[in-house]
Amino acid sequence: MPRMLQMAFALVAYAIFFATFLYLIAFLGNLPVVPVTIDRGPDASLATALLVNLGLIALFGLQHSAMARQGFKRAWTRLVPAAAERSVYVLASSIALLILFWGWRPMTATIWEVTNPLLAGLLWALFAAGWGIVLLSTFLINHFELFGLQQAWFALRERAAAAPQLRQPLFYKLVRHPLYSGFFLAFWATPHMTAGHLLFAAGMSVWTLLAIRAEEKDLIALFGHDYEAYRARVGMLVPGIGRSAGKGPEPLAPAE
Numbered sequence: 001m002p003r004m005l006q007m008a009f010a011l012v013a014y015a016i017f018f019a020t021f022l023y024l025i026a027f028l029g030n031l032p033v034v035p036v037t038i039d040r041g042p043d044a045s046l047a048t049a050l051l052v053n054l055g056l057i058a059l060f061g062l063q064h065s066a067m068a069r070q071g072f073k074r075a076w077t078r079l080v081p082a083a084a085e086r087s088v089y090v091l092a093s094s095i096a097l098l099i100l101f102w103g104w105r106p107m108t109a110t111i112w113e114v115t116n117p118l119l120a121g122l123l124w125a126l127f128a129a130g131w132g133i134v135l136l137s138t139f140l141i142n143h144f145e146l147f148g149l150q151q152a153w154f155a156l157r158e159r160a161a162a163a164p165q166l167r168q169p170l171f172y173k174l175v176r177h178p179l180y181s182g183f184f185l186a187f188w189a190t191p192h193m194t195a196g197h198l199l200f201a202a203g204m205s206v207w208t209l210l211a212i213r214a215e216e217k218d219l220i221a222l223f224g225h226d227y228e229a230y231r232a233r234v235g236m237l238v239p240g241i242g243r244s245a246g247k248g249p250e251p252l253a254p255a256e
């Protein structure tokens, strides 16, 4: 693939991802700026909605997990240039989410309803904070590398790919997976929890916990003892909770 085309593809994939990310916020927040949301959309019987929605969550989880693994990446880069691999992943993840928005069938039975304006405001603030943490964490890791732009840019400039670094800035000093902590907040913090929203939050939470196990296997393979020591010293999603009982807590020199 010519490098200019690769760069253009990376930019298009990034633009689609960003629009999908904004839609996801509006989808979960039931914001009136979008046509369908988690609680607003085509009617279906409870059984149909349950089956369809579980299938959509599974589709997203499978796509995301399979394509993120090192073995899949090695096989895939025999067909796709290495510099475009991440952009293909970003595009496929966005498409899986767009299918979820399109296919989602609301299940509107109320699970909880917070009517106290102060408490409801607090839950909205946590919802917004969750998305803020997600976005900021991508910049703390390397936003442009995570979304495939850096790889295409380096290929265009004929620069060698940057060596992976174990990063621990800011939130990463408190928890190992702040981006996922942000998602947990955004999925669960709502003053009006419906059955559909609960299914989405629970399904995505289970998937996230499984994804963390697989991601940490890859991170240990990549960074070895440094990641094991980080894992023993720093909590998983909540500060101090979910540290491994493995290798001793040796202080690490921050890589950033």
Ligand SMILES: C[S@@+](CC[C@H](N)C(=O)[O-])C[C@H]1O[C@@H](n2cnc3c(N)ncnc32)[C@H](O)[C@@H]1O
Pocket: 137, 141, 146, 165, 166, 167, 168, 172, 176, 177, 178, 179, 180, 181, 215, 218, 219
């Ligand atoms: C979507 S990001 C999520 C990062 C992290 N799990 C979190 O929740 O903040 C996934 C990518 O980040 C990388 N990654 C995770 N933790 C990292 C760290 N501390 N330093 C560098 N890369 C990391 C993984 O290898 C993976 O490619």
